[in-house]
Amino acid sequence: MTRSQVVSSSSQGLPTDTTAVICLADAAAGASPLHPLNAKLRLYLLQQLRAAEDNPAVTSLILTGGGPNFSAGADLTEFASLIPAAATTVPTPSDVGHHHPHAAPSLIDVVTAIEACRKPIVAAIDGVCLGGGCELALACHARVATARARLGLPEVHVGVIPGAGGTQRLPKLVGLRQALPMILQGSTVSAASALRMGLLDAIAPEATADSLRTTARQWAAYGEVLPTIRRTGDLQRPESPAEAHALLHVAELSLPPLGSHGMRAAIQALRASGTPIQHGMRRSPQGRARRHVFFATRRAQKVWSPVSNAVPTAGPPHGLWSKDDAQSAVPVAVVGAGTMGSGIALVLLQAGFHVTLVDVHAPALAKGMEFLKRTLASMVQRRQLKPTQLTALEAKLRATSNLQELSQCLLVVEAVVEKLIVKQSIFATLDKVTPPTALLLSNTSTLDIDAMASAVSSRRRGLFAGWHFFSPAHRMKLVEIVRGSATSDDTTALLQALTKQIGKIGVVVGNCDGFCGNRMLKPYSAETVLLLTETQTTVAAQDYAIRGVYGMALGPFEMADLAGNDVGYNIRVERQWARRARDDPLPPNRPARYTELPDVMISDYGRLGQKVGKGWYDYDSNIGKGRKPLPSSEMDALIRRYLAPKPSPALVAAEIIERVLYPLINEGFKCLEESIVRQPSDIDVVYVYGYGWPVWRGGPMYAADHEIGLPRLLRTLRELSKQFPTTEHYVPSALLVECVARKVTVEEYYQKNYHTASTGSAMLSKL
Structure with a gap:
């Protein structure tokens, strides 16, 4: 012995x-x-x-x-x-x-x-x-x-x-x-x-x-x-x-x-x-799922290098990434003083940067600054900040409506309305105004990063990327780091370091419509609304199934009201799905299965969500601080207007979960198939930290492997695809089909490097 x-x-x-x-x-x-x-x-x-x-x-x-x-x-x-x-x-x-x-x-x-x-x-x-x-x-x-x-x-x-x-x-x-x-x-x-x-x-x-x-x-x-x-x-x-x-x-x-x-x-x-x-x-299966999320988070934040595990050799520009007091002297800016822009500004301010908040609209700028000061003051009241710290932070915060004043900023985050032409105009100006080594980043949730990068000079495109925060930015942990076709490896690695420095969890994703999280959310959101018009399933029943039964932090309609229903509406307008007025012609790009119900609730009724006191639900400022969902007779009447002449019976919770979560998971397989993410566990991190997926279920891809089972998932998607032959999100992913044929989980598929034979080159080129 x-x-x-x-x-x-x-x-x-x-x-x-x-x-x-x-x-x-x-x-x-x-x-x-x-x-x-x-x-x-x-x-x-x-x-x-x-x-x-x-x-x-x-x-x-x-x-x-x-x-x-x-x-x-x-x-x-x-x-x-x-x-x-x-x-x-x-x-x-x-x-x-x-x-x-x-x-x-x-x-x-x-x-x-x-x-x-x-x-x-x-x-x-x-x-x-x-x-x-x-x-x-x-x-x-x-x-x-x-x-x-x-x-x-x-x-x-x-x-x-x-x-x-x-x-x-x-x-x-x-x-x-x-x-x-x-x-x-x-x-x-x-x-x-x-x-x-x-x-x-x-x-x-x-x-x-x-x-x-x-x-x-x-x-x-x-x-x-x-x-x-x-x-x-x-x-x-x-x-x-x-x-x-x-x-x-x-x-x-x-x-x-x-x-x-x-x-x-x-x-x-x-x-x-x-x-x-x-x-x-x-x-406990819940314990295994929690451990999976813990290590998935570590893997997702591993320093980027598409060829090897080596840290990129080129140094970060002008000390943006610094662990000493020099950090406090770094000037950055956020363009757009709305809810998202103000939240990002607060995050950067708390991380020690000198922050300039920019908005060409004076009322919006004033409102954004008021939010920042009110939030900081409340942190003092809750003893999260000392009065001396509050004074120091306020000294690092300034506001302007002039982009020309950003000539010293080493990082600028754009967070304006989701309109490509507006964003391109802003970046064209920033390209001329900011130092040549400054990072130019967009907080877009869906738009093409390469299309935005085309507005800046070719020398700058390696420093251009998406930095997609989740709402509310100062509370949500997730940030998608979106690589465009020209984004350099050093920029990606720097953004990973910066994301960690500001206390967030960064996941590197590729450039496509919606990137990872919102791309997968698209079929989920579409199907929840279609269920309102094709079946007798109610708003409250769906929220209960997804939140109360499955365990998501919020139901689909609760989440939409919190994020703002106008965000999705603007995206649908940009995609040429939604009409701006009733007498406009039908958009040619609209999916075959589509309802104008969520468009009309915005354009005709102004039901933007919690921020205006009405969305899919009503909200009363005297009840639950204006955040408690209350039944809406106006929405009930509007839904009845769009209900099919012979709707199907109301679905039970298990059926709702299959109808809305299975296409979301299927889209995750398609993201892997197209190398939008590096590994299945990255998707789990995105959904646990960005969308309230229950950590004890491990995330969408973990649930597919260990809770649903890939054969069952494939069988159900094929049945739904036959029922709805014009609906793309029910068509099973080729990767899912291959995993079932090989009799492996998607996690094992990547552990055994089956993906490298067919998609390895695509991964290097896209990510």
């Missing part, structure tokens, strides 16, 4: 026995001293455990780090790829690691095997014992440490929860009162504190490897003479059910309303710690 050898142990009158020492450092000599629990180490642990159990000469075991640390936890680079594994069985060495990386034993397999071992196992802890390392120790039958050891479950700091039994074993061992801070706050404890709370059984007299080993041998010998092995998972949580409920309820009430998904999931898991370990350790 190399250093993990069978050693003799006898002291202080204890019976002589043999103890196997399993040393984490032996799995990979010379590797990290933190002993990350990667696939190789997990397999090694199972092999050594099985050998010790099968050896009749071994009567107990010691698990040690064999160096300055026990283990700092899971290997994050592998975490996302683990598949569900049964928590009650242990793979044999011949079962794992030979066919697919997913076949490696999970950490749950390892801790389950440790706890179930027929011979007592003692964790000998030195240095850090964190995350998965702490979960290893919790699964052992006793724990001893040096005085310098520190133990903790810091997973909350990276947006996940302890996934290998920490939420179950720690409360059983030390109680909820002491477990809650370690799990919800990620706090670590010293050896002395761990001993007092019952997490440790003993501290070695000296902080040396020999003293630690001697103490561990003593406890291993104690374990041999006990009538039964003390397994943490078999313990009863010390609190009564009523006390545990109160503790967890108070903990949940104390969580912030935003950004606490992981902590809420941890509380849900902690509730199960009062049940048998087999119940609490079930690996």
Whole structure:
């Protein structure tokens, strides 16, 4: 067993026995001293455990780090790829690691095997014992440490929860009162504190490897003479059910309303710690989806390079990307003082830039500045800003109606109305006014980036891109970084860095109508409106199905009212789908299945959404701060005007979900097929952070793979395509058809690089 050898142990009158020492450092000599629990180490642990159990000469075991640390936890680079594994069985060495990386034993397999071992196992802890390392120790039958050891479950700091039994074993061992801070706050404890709370059984007299080993041998010998092995998972949580409920309820009430998904999931898991370990350790599909989103977000933000993973060599222009105080001197501008432009200005201001807000219309400019000042003042009232910080921010903010005053700006974001000719005119002026190295960016949600770039000189086009924020810009996390055909790699990499610097999540996408998010939203929005006119399904029923049943943050009509129904109307006008007046001729580009209902509600009724107090719903400023959707008799009457003579019966929630979400997912496959995004998980990031897709469902492509199933998705789309033969968004994607034919998920399709043979060259040219 190399250093993990069978050693003799006898002291202080204890019976002589043999103890196997399993040393984490032996799995990979010379590797990290933190002993990350990667696939190789997990397999090694199972092999050594099985050998010790099968050896009749071994009567107990010691698990040690064999160096300055026990283990700092899971290997994050592998975490996302683990598949569900049964928590009650242990793979044999011949079962794992030979066919697919997913076949490696999970950490749950390892801790389950440790706890179930027929011979007592003692964790000998030195240095850090964190995350998965702490979960290893919790699964052992006793724990001893040096005085310098520190133990903790810091997973909350990276947006996940302890996934290998920490939420179950720690409360059983030390109680909820002491477990809650370690799990919800990620706090670590010293050896002395761990001993007092019952997490440790003993501290070695000296902080040396020999003293630690001697103490561990003593406890291993104690374990041999006990009538039964003390397994943490078999313990009863010390609190009564009523006390545990109160503790967890108070903990949940104390969580912030935003950004606490992981902590809420941890509380849900902690509730199960009062049940048998087999119940609490079930690996929830929701937990796997959350972990998928976490690692998908990391992958999406990886620095752009279409040929390799190298960081582009050319430096960013004029210190736009800076980590020091020089950042505060960088001048930037936002053109357009509407809701979106003002929100972007606020984001840039809070990131430390000198911001000029521009609008040729004086009332709009005044309104935008008033929004900025009011929002900053409210942040002081909520103690999110100090008064001195408010003064400093206001000193960095200015307004103008003259584009000529932007001659020193190193970055300009255009956020005006969605009309190509207006945007082109603005960029033609900016090209002449701003420094030659300034970035020119458009916040357009649908329009052609290349068409806008054509308005600037050829030398500037490499610095031109889309920077698509989501409404409201100062609250929504997502930004689509849109590459035009001339956008340089350095510009893309710089925008990724800037997006992260301003606290947003950036996803690189290609140039097409709607890019990724809004392109996929187009069939979703179209189908929800068509259901109003072709069936007896109501606005409220659809919102309930998508929000209340499926779990989206908002229903389709609630989302439209919040974003502004005029945004979609202007896009339809620009696409030549909508008529500006009733007596205008029918536009030639209009889809075969189309209803003028949403156009008329704008052009004739002015129902723009929440901002004017009426949209698909009515809004009362005295109820719910003007944000609570209320039934609208006016809209009910308007919908009846456009209802088909013989509408189909109202759809149930499951049917609504299929009719509106399946074409959205299908469009995601088409985005992949055309290389608009680099990988399926990028689409999931876009929809979780930009459109309120429930994180516990993992995103559209994850749901297609793991919730719906690609064969079912394809079969349903084919049925709907037969029912509506003129509707393009029901025609199945060729990529979906190929995945089903190969019997792989779309995630596996990309992991196995099937896409490179047919679309690799397209990806390099488009992205």
